[in-house]
Amino acid sequence: MEEQAWADWIRERDDPKIARTKPEALDDITVLDLSYKSFAGCYCSSMLAEFGAEVLRVEPPEGDFLRTCTPYGILYKGEGLNYLSEGRNKFHITLNLEKPEARGILKGLAAQADVLIETFRPGVMDEWGLGYEELSKINPRLIFASITALGQFGPMSHSRMADYDNIIQARSANQYDTGEMLPEGKTYDECPWAVPTKAGPWIGWVVSGTFMAVGILAALHWREMTGEGQALDIASAESYASLEDWASVWYQGAGVINERFGNLNTGGWLYCFAPTKDGAVFLGGLRLEMWQAFADMLGKWDEWGAANWTDLAAFSEKEEQLKWAELVFAETRKYTNEELVSMAVEYGQKGRLAPITPVVAPVCSPDETMRDANWLDRGIFTPVEDPVYGEVTVAQAQYKMTETPARTKWVCRPVGYDNEHIYLKYMGFGPRKLKKLKEAGII
Amino acid sequence: MAESTWRNYKESKFSKPLPLKGIRVLEVCTLLLGPSGPGFLSRLGAEVIKCEMPPLGDTLRSLVPFGYFFKEQSTSLIRPNPNKYWIGLDLHKPEGQQVFRELAAKADIIEENLRPGVMERWNVGYRQIKEINPSIIYISKTGFGQWGQYAEENRPSNDGAAQGMSGYAWMSSFPGRPPLKSRLYICDSYGALMGEVAVLAALHYRDRTGKGQYIELSQSEAIMRAMSWVWPYQHITGKRAMPAGNRDVSLCPADTFRCADDTFLALAAPDPDEFRGLCIAMGRPELADDPRFKDHLTRLQEENATEILRIIAEWVRTKTAEEVEELAEKHGFTASRLYTIKDVVENEHFRERGFITEVDDPLLGPFLDYEFPVMMSKTPPRVRWSIRPVGFDNEYVMTHILGKSEDEIRQLYECGALGKWADVRGRRPPPDWDGKAGLIMTRD
Numbered sequence: 032m033e034e035q036a037w038a039d040w041i042r043e044r045d046d047p048k049i050a051r052t053k054p055e056a057l058d059d060i061t062v063l064d065l066s067y068k069s070f071a072g073c074y075c076s077s078m079l080a081e082f083g084a085e086v087l088r089v090e091p092p093e094g095d096f097l098r099t100c101t102p103y104g105i106l107y108k109g110e111g112l113n114y115l116s117e118g119r120n121k122f123h124i125t126l127n128l129e130k131p132e133a134r135g136i137l138k139g140l141a142a143q144a145d146v147l148i149e150t151f152r153p154g155v156m157d158e159w160g161l162g163y164e165e166l167s168k169i170n171p172r173l174i175f176a177s178i179t180a181l182g183q184f185g186p187m188s189h190s191r192m193a194d195y196d197n198i199i200q201a202r203s204a205n206q207y208d209t210g211e212m213l214p215e216g217k218t219y220d221e222c223p224w225a226v227p228t229k230a231g232p233w234i235g236w237v238v239s240g241t242f243m244a245v246g247i248l249a250a251l252h253w254r255e256m257t258g259e260g261q262a263l264d265i266a267s268a269e270s271y272a273s274l275e276d277w278a279s280v281w282y283q284g285a286g287v288i289n290e291r292f293g294n295l296n297t298g299g300w301l302y303c304f305a306p307t308k309d310g311a312v313f314l315g316g317l318r319l320e321m322w323q324a325f326a327d328m329l330g331k332w333d334e335w336g337a338a339n340w341t342d343l344a345a346f347s348e349k350e351e352q353l354k355w356a357e358l359v360f361a362e363t364r365k366y367t368n369e370e371l372v373s374m375a376v377e378y379g380q381k382g383r384l385a386p387i388t389p390v391v392a393p394v395c396s397p398d399e400t401m402r403d404a405n406w407l408d409r410g411i412f413t414p415v416e417d418p419v420y421g422e423v424t425v426a427q428a429q430y431k432m433t434e435t436p437a438r439t440k441w442v443c444r445p446v447g448y449d450n451e452h453i454y455l456k457y458m459g460f461g462p463r464k465l466k467k468l469k470e471a472g473i474i
Numbered sequence: 475m476a477e478s479t480w481r482n483y484k485e486s487k488f489s490k491p492l493p494l495k496g497i498r499v500l501e502v503c504t505l506l507l508g509p510s511g512p513g514f515l516s517r518l519g520a521e522v523i524k525c526e527m528p529p530l531g532d533t534l535r536s537l538v539p540f541g542y543f544f545k546e547q548s549t550s551l552i553r554p555n556p557n558k559y560w561i562g563l564d565l566h567k568p569e570g571q572q573v574f575r576e577l578a579a580k581a582d583i584i585e586e587n588l589r590p591g592v593m594e595r596w597n598v599g600y601r602q603i604k605e606i607n608p609s610i611i612y613i614s615k616t617g618f619g620q621w622g623q624y625a626e627e628n629r630p631s632n633d634g635a636a637q638g639m640s641g642y643a644w645m646s647s648f649p650g651r652p653p654l655k656s657r658l659y660i661c662d663s664y665g666a667l668m669g670e671v672a673v674l675a676a677l678h679y680r681d682r683t684g685k686g687q688y689i690e691l692s693q694s695e696a697i698m699r700a701m702s703w704v705w706p707y708q709h710i711t712g713k714r715a716m717p718a719g720n721r722d723v724s725l726c727p728a729d730t731f732r733c734a735d736d737t738f739l740a741l742a743a744p745d746p747d748e749f750r751g752l753c754i755a756m757g758r759p760e761l762a763d764d765p766r767f768k769d770h771l772t773r774l775q776e777e778n779a780t781e782i783l784r785i786i787a788e789w790v791r792t793k794t795a796e797e798v799e800e801l802a803e804k805h806g807f808t809a810s811r812l813y814t815i816k817d818v819v820e821n822e823h824f825r826e827r828g829f830i831t832e833v834d835d836p837l838l839g840p841f842l843d844y845e846f847p848v849m850m851s852k853t854p855p856r857v858r859w860s861i862r863p864v865g866f867d868n869e870y871v872m873t874h875i876l877g878k879s880e881d882e883i884r885q886l887y888e889c890g891a892l893g894k895w896a897d898v899r900g901r902r903p904p905p906d907w908d909g910k911a912g913l914i915m916t917r918d
């Protein structure tokens with residue numbers, strides 16, 4: 032019997048369409064998420080909730096401020112759009128930690144939890160008697176994860192400043208050297224867009240939250256081995272800074288401070304966005320043969336002398352990059368995105384250097400992305416049928432896995448939506464007790 | 475603030491255990507999306523064996539800023555590859571494949587980022603490896619995943635392709651300007667990080683059940699996952715999400731402003747206390763009660779946001795970054811100058827925490843690296859050693875892990891299954907290498 036093609040074999044086993052029929056990797060884990068004004072914390076607990084962890088999202092009675100952090104102030108059925116995406120799979124309860132009685136309840140929950148995530152200013156949890164040292168006495172297996180702007184220790188940890196995405200980007204050095212170059216002889220007043228530029232929606236917060244998810248899972252593994260919990264500490268600025276991968280060595284070795292280089296790449300050629308007839312494409316050829324293939328694909332093999340090129344490093348010098356970019360862009364402007372992408376696919380089949388071919392990819396607006404048949408087929412934009420919010424498109428968990436695929440079961444919950452169920456399940460509070468706690472402003 | 479938990483954290487790092495001690499990882503990875511994942515695990519104490527194609531190895535070995543090599547090494551290779559063992563193994567050869575399978579039988583995790591189907595062609599794909607090691611956790615990281623139209627077309631990918639195709643670059647520019655590529659290889663690094671969430675979730679499941687599994691990750695899909703409001707916004711409003719430059723459209727005020735001396739400052743003051751503090755600092759306390767700015771949702775509306783940001787921009791233009799930072803601390807809002815790479819590397823706070831850490835490497839000499847950014851009180855992650863030439867640890871891995879005899883090792887070299895570095899920059903040892911430093915098992 033002939034073996035089934037790999038793509039078909041694996042799709043049969045990891046297509047998100049069958050995810051719900053499979054077990055969940057973390058369904059033995061309970062997480063208390065006390066995130067306050069922090070997308071990093073919410074995103075972190077989403078990573079765990081997508082794998083089946085029971086996440087108890089603890090908010091103050093009026094709801095987390097993050098719910099109001101939504102583009103242009105838009106609400107959908109009363110919910111901010113960022114929170115709508117990252118409330119996923121979580122149980123939402125309220126607890127007013129300003130009140131001593133609430134802190135007693137929190138201790139009860141912490142005694143039964145595996146992981147606690149918190150994002151208060153350093154010292155706040157300790158002041159409440161809910162710091163790691165206190166809670167680890169109640170539950171030595173607890174993994175206590177703190178995410179803040181600057182961390183729990185170190186000279187700047189006493190800062191009162193909160194943790195916001197744009198501040199993370201500023202402190203990481205990754206905003207300083209991203210952005211368009213100021214055209215020669217121009218000023219910032221003339222070109223207010225040619226300045227250090229922040230990237231993506233909340234990437235600083237996202238990176239911080241994802242690092243913490245990795246830290247928590249590593250700590251869980253160690254706990255499986257030893258039975259011991261521990262405290263984890265992230266300074267968000269460090270998280271995002273740590274993804275930088277050559278400038279710090281360049282600075283140490285050569286004393287160079289990296290500066291903006293627009294849509295080119297200081298770290299190597301060929302690697303840039305190039306303008307086209309109808310937009311822009313990404314061009315990638317980080318091996319000499321791929322750069323040669325690109326020249327060939329444009330019909331420039333002879334004119335540019337591609338056969339005689341021997342070293343790609345020679346092209347990555349600044350002046351060389353600027354010179355070649357001009358030549359390349361003059362060519363790419365003659366074609367549409369679609370034409371250039373097809374040329375590269377075709378070159379990989381029939382070109383002189385095939386199967387070697389350059390990377391050519393369209394630079395898309397996010398609505399083009401959301402309509403792209405490839406991504407739709409792979410399930411990344413399959414809408415969630417939410418019992419409260421109806422059909423909502425959020426990015427689905429992007430991993431495909433054969434045994435324990437991640438999944439999105441619901442998108443969000445209104446404030447305190449799960450109080451009855453969760454307080455009964457963990458604390459034995461029935462309706463009468465809940466009513467009293469509510470009246471006392473505790474829940 | 476948990477004083478005793480974190481006391482002497484940096485100093486006592488090496489007297490504590492590592493969280494992934496005893497976990498063995500095999501990587502067949504190049505550039506950044508691939509190697510960065512095992513690079514996170516190696517910082518957490520996993521034993522990572524990096525297999526490269528001899529004699530040139532990882533393509534990343536050629537990539538350097540404007541042609542600058544650090545001691546003849548690729549600057550880019552350092553960050554994703556600490557604490558690894560380096561073998562030069564030709565997987566085109568049956569003998570090389572056999573060595574890989576012997577290692578796979580003793581491994582917990584395999585990570586690869588070749589095009590779909592290549593590992594299988596080399597007889598080391600998931601279907602083949604799970605026969606010899608059913609509890610293996612096997613992750614493939616690519617641009618487009620293992621199936622679907624783009625995977626079928628066998629399209630290659632890079633970080634920049636993912637920044638383009640996901641809409642991420644589109645969302646990172648100023649209005650009316652072309653989409654802007656982040657200077658970070660963010661879809662590589664972030665995709666790799668996401669991949670480890672799945673790998674470690676799978677490890678937890680294996681700890682519970684003994685079962686391994688296969689994971690596929692697309693770097694484009696990984697960055698889409700991170701784009702929060704963009705997708706529900708487009709779905710709910712039917713409109714295309716638009717870029718807004720440095721302004722954060724979900725927080726107000728939050729933007730980057732130009733200071734008196736033409737340097738730049740990021741500022742955020744979205745919550746009520748922060749906003750009031752900012753208004754007081756600006757000498758305009760009445761703005762906090764202005765109906766256009768009275769609460770966050772109102773402030774976020776386009777015309778109100780534009781107006782308050784204009785007011786703040788005018789104010790910051792008269793100040794230095796230091797002045798605003800001080801006022802922020804005093805009045806309880808947040809602000810920071812834009813750090814350069816020098817500011818990060820030399821930052822006292824980052825150094826005191828041990829995030830900026832000195833590595834005393836036998837080949838590269840002492841230099842500063844970044845630590846894994848999660849501080850773990852009982853199991854601190856750490857960088858111990860740095861990058862190595864292609865095939866540098868062949869003898870150690872063959873002898874220590876596989877128990878091969880001298881004769882068997884010689885045969886593997888003779889048939890070309892094992893190999894070492896080419897004598898070119900980025901591949902060979904630093905010029906001042908004495909022929910011994912860093913070698914674990916030397917043979918004269």
